[in-house]
Amino acid sequence: MTAPRLEIDLDKIQHNARTLVDRLAVRGISVTGVTKATLGSPEVVGALLRAGVTGLGDSRIETIEAMRGACVPASMTLIRSPMPSQAARVVTHADVSFNTELDVISKLSAAAQEAGRTHGIVLMIELGDLREGIMPGDLEDTVRQALCFPSIVLLGIGTNLACRSGVSPDPRNMAELSALADRVEARFGRVMGVVSGGNSANLDWALSGASTGRINDLRLGESILLGRETLHRRPIDGLHTDAMKLVVEVIESKVKPSLPWGEMAQNAFGETPTTTDRGQISQTILAIGRQDTEPSGLRPPPGIEILGASSDHLIVNSGDVLSVGAEVTFELDYSALVRSMTSPFIAKVLKSRNGHLSVAASGPPAWGDRPQSTERTKRVAGIPIS
Numbered sequence: 001m002t003a004p005r006l007e008i009d010l011d012k013i014q015h016n017a018r019t020l021v022d023r024l025a026v027r028g029i030s031v032t033g034v035t036k037a038t039l040g041s042p043e044v045v046g047a048l049l050r051a052g053v054t055g056l057g058d059s060r061i062e063t064i065e066a067m068r069g070a071c072v073p074a075s076m077t078l079i080r081s082p083m084p085s086q087a088a089r090v091v092t093h094a095d096v097s098f099n100t101e102l103d104v105i106s107k108l109s110a111a112a113q114e115a116g117r118t119h120g121i122v123l124m125i126e127l128g129d130l131r132e133g134i135m136p137g138d139l140e141d142t143v144r145q146a147l148c149f150p151s152i153v154l155l156g157i158g159t160n161l162a163c164r165s166g167v168s169p170d171p172r173n174m175a176e177l178s179a180l181a182d183r184v185e186a187r188f189g190r191v192m193g194v195v196s197g198g199n200s201a202n203l204d205w206a207l208s209g210a211s212t213g214r215i216n217d218l219r220l221g222e223s224i225l226l227g228r229e230t231l232h233r234r235p236i237d238g239l240h241t242d243a244m245k246l247v248v249e250v251i252e253s254k255v256k257p258s259l260p261w262g263e264m265a266q267n268a269f270g271e272t273p274t275t276t277d278r279g280q281i282s283q284t285i286l287a288i289g290r291q292d293t294e295p296s297g298l299r300p301p302p303g304i305e306i307l308g309a310s311s312d313h314l315i316v317n318s319g320d321v322l323s324v325g326a327e328v329t330f331e332l333d334y335s336a337l338v339r340s341m342t343s344p345f346i347a348k349v350l351k352s353r354n355g356h357l358s359v360a361a362s363g364p365p366a367w368g369d370r371p372q373s374t375e376r377t378k379r380v381a382g383i384p385i386s
Helices: 011-026 040-053 061-069 082-094 104-115 136-147 172-188 200-206 222-224 334-342 364-369 374-381
Strands: 005-009 030-034 054-057 076-079 094-100 119-125 154-159 194-198 217-220 245-258 280-286 304-308 314-317 328-330 347-352 353-359
Touching: 005 011, 005 136, 005 334, 011 030, 011 040, 011 061, 011 217, 011 222, 030 040, 040 347, 054 061, 061 076, 061 082, 082 104, 082 119, 094 104, 104 119, 104 154, 119 136, 119 334, 136 154, 136 172, 154 172, 172 200, 200 217, 200 222, 217 222, 222 334, 245 334, 328 334
Parallel strands: 005 347, 030 054, 030 217, 054 076, 076 094, 094 119, 119 154, 154 194, 194 217
Antiparallel strands: 005 245, 245 280, 245 328, 280 314, 304 314, 347 353
16 A cells, blocks of 8 residues: 555544534534544545534635535535635635634625625634634624624624633633623624634533533534644543554665764754764654654654654654565644645545545545545435435
């Protein structure tokens, strides 16, 4: 089988998603399955839908378009504020978008009117992480103006934490979001049907037993795909952490000194590496590099240590000399997964109880460009075929 490759276990992904959907349902919270790390793969999306996610979210309209082209049967939300230049595409292909700027909402309104459609929006609130969001004190004025745009429907509010600054979701900031939803409803008489509390970083709070207030939606990606919470990257009890694995091939394995020699300067990435003299080691080179993945996000098997990487080479201390052509399997963190998924040089192999399906890796258009029969699309998504 070709290498390097990402091996994607659909059954494990479905199990992880179902487990989280069930646990959060008890707390009155539904799950939006975030598809960006898998570029909207219909097979992965099918596993999410079979597990009971209520909708799909992605930060790129290109991926949403690809899922539409593959006949994925789900409500889709653009979870990054739309680019004004893409307003027409957003209202055509996304049911909902997250927004923070009235100028963007104005363009969505104009595009929706021209297309004869309505478009749902969720207003994102800044609660301390300092990524996207309307300041809480500006929310009422923003709502007042947003309600005036034709062909735009205000569905609710949301927030995002722990992505830029690492601010943790907790009872205080989640209660603030709930209070803001109550305030908007009291002031404008508009029901906030969606109160989206955040992402996989919210799981500790959501499952702690604390009051969830008005929060009724979480956007989950990493916790489903990698089985870890995202504040400390600890495994989540009962979830698989190996649903996604990266398999890489050995192209050189020799005993070499652990210290380089010669006059030292910067490496290819402008760094000045430091090394420790450990004498002779078994240095193995694997056919993957920074162009394909985030080396620091790879978790090697026991007995193997990552020493460094260039654009196309991953250098490890393998303990023993390995055979050229042998394969080494890594688990990944989110940064390594996202970059591996977007590399055109890494094959994707989707596995399930029914066997495996190899998929070329050329980015979002590849999913939509593959011929899809209606019957196959229903089968992938787990929909009864009539």
